[in-house]
Amino acid sequence: MNALRFILVGLGARSRVWRQVIADNPRCTIVGLVDVDADRRAAALAQCPGAVAGDDLAEVAARASADAVILITPPGNRHTQIAAACDAGLAILAEKPLADSLAAARDHVAAAASAGIALSVGLNFRYLAVTRALCELFAEDRLGPPEFGHFTYERWRDGHLPHLNKYPLTMDQPMLWEQSIHHFDLMRHVYRADPVRISARTWNPSWSMYRHDANVAALITFERGIEVTYQGTWAGNWAQPRFEWRTDCRHGVAIQSDMFGALGHARRDDPELIPVDLPAHAAWIDDAAALLADFVAGLADGAPLPCPGEDHLTSLRMVEACIRAAATGQTLDLTTPAVAQEPAGTFANRSTTPKAERIAK
Numbered sequence: 354m355n356a357l358r359f360i361l362v363g364l365g366a367r368s369r370v371w372r373q374v375i376a377d378n379p380r381c382t383i384v385g386l387v388d389v390d391a392d393r394r395a396a397a398l399a400q401c402p403g404a405v406a407g408d409d410l411a412e413v414a415a416r417a418s419a420d421a422v423i424l425i426t427p428p429g430n431r432h433t434q435i436a437a438a439c440d441a442g443l444a445i446l447a448e449k450p451l452a453d454s455l456a457a458a459r460d461h462v463a464a465a466a467s468a469g470i471a472l473s474v475g476l477n478f479r480y481l482a483v484t485r486a487l488c489e490l491f492a493e494d495r496l497g498p499p500e501f502g503h504f505t506y507e508r509w510r511d512g513h514l515p516h517l518n519k520y521p522l523t524m525d526q527p528m529l530w531e532q533s534i535h536h537f538d539l540m541r542h543v544y545r546a547d548p549v550r551i552s553a554r555t556w557n558p559s560w561s562m563y564r565h566d567a568n569v570a571a572l573i574t575f576e577r578g579i580e581v582t583y584q585g586t587w588a589g590n591w592a593q594p595r596f597e598w599r600t601d602c603r604h605g606v607a608i609q610s611d612m613f614g615a616l617g618h619a620r621r622d623d624p625e626l627i628p629v630d631l632p633a634h635a636a637w638i639d640d641a642a643a644l645l646a647d648f649v650a651g652l653a654d655g656a657p658l659p660c661p662g663e664d665h666l667t668s669l670r671m672v673e674a675c676i677r678a679a680a681t682g683q684t685l686d687l688t689t690p691a692v693a694q695e696p697a698g699t700f701a702n703r704s705t706t707p708k709a710e711r712i713a714k
């Protein structure tokens with residue numbers, strides 16, 4: 354088979370990973386580079402000298418013979434990029450979140466479907482060795498069915514660091530759209546269950562460098578009555594990150610205490626956690642490489658497409674439900690179509706604890 358020819362759109366922080374894993378995959382090659390920033394284009398072109406470069410996907414797609422596009426732009430305003438990919442007949446692997454609103458994400462999924470274009474989302478955390486091991490642990494039924502859990506992610510994310518993207522500093526609900534989306538997707542993926550009810554609070558601590566809420570607390574009910582307490586922050590006030598995902602099952606617990614590993618399990622009377630042996634895993638690289646391999650297999654070998662856009666909409670509904678629940682104080686029923694489909698624009702711009710009010714207290 355000839356290598357699958359990719360155009361990368363967005364040549365910022367995350368594109369470095371995609372350039373590396375494409376270079377390492379003999380079934381893939383980069384033929385096009387798109388960014389509105391000329392310096393970033395030039396730097397990427399120096400690494401991929403044969404590629405066509407430009408600031409507009411439609412124009413680059415017309416000059417480069419390509420099969421697929423990887424969208425690595427900020428999630429807002431992707432309509433033009435999605436339309437250009439569909440017009441050029443290019444399969445799409447879009448970085449998470451597919452959009453910065455559920456309505457826009459639905460538009461993208463519908464546009465790709467009506468053009469007959471494959472659309473996958475870059476949910477690389479599904480491909481971590483620890484996530485695969487957690488899935489296997491629950492599939493084995495050693496612990497019995499999950500009934501409740503807590504998921505805690507506490508991080509001081511210095512959004513001014515040069516190697517990190519800058520747009521989350523000013524966007525609405527950065528924690529939810531940029532980070533919790535991974536966590537919500539992981540919960541659905543590992544528990545094999547969709548959300549049915551959500552209540553939530555979001556807020557911004559006084560020392561946060563983010564314009565909008567960096568903190569999220571949610572109580573989420575999944576199918577089969579699984580209850581999860583979620584706490585996530587990008588403004589945890591200790592530079593040492595903390596992560597714990599504990600699931601209590603009928604016969605015992607599974608505890609993951611590092612985002613990239615440290616998985617153990619115990620039955621109720623075990624004196625200690627039994628660690629799960631995990632294969633060596635280069636965080637960020639091996640997971641993206643595995644996702645890319647599945648995307649290529651989906652396009653070239655007829656395998657199921659990984660992380661389909663349509664499936665991603667359910668995780669995005671969780672994000673919007675958190676925003677709406679936080680703004681209204683309501684518990685949202687995600688099985689009700691009226692709630693699920695109502696646009697969230699009215700609430701998306703509202704911080705539940707405006708900075709001025711908070712500081713004045």
Ligand SMILES: NC(=O)c1ccc[n+]([C@@H]2O[C@H](COP(=O)([O-])OP(=O)(O)OC[C@H]3O[C@@H](n4cnc5c(N)ncnc54)[C@H](O)[C@@H]3O)[C@@H](O)[C@H]2O)c1
Pocket residue numbers: 362363364365366367368387388389390393408424425426427428448449450475476477517518519520531
């Ligand atoms: N899956 C993960 O683990 C992971 C990690 C980091 C970022 N991401 C995602 O990747 C995406 C990009 O994040 P990033 O960190 O690379 O951001 P970034 O700001 O570092 O890079 C984005 C690039 O897109 C370019 N751009 C913006 N609008 C454009 C347009 N209309 N056409 C062409 N180029 C445009 C910008 O000039 C910039 O170079 C986001 O969706 C983010 O959530 C995913």
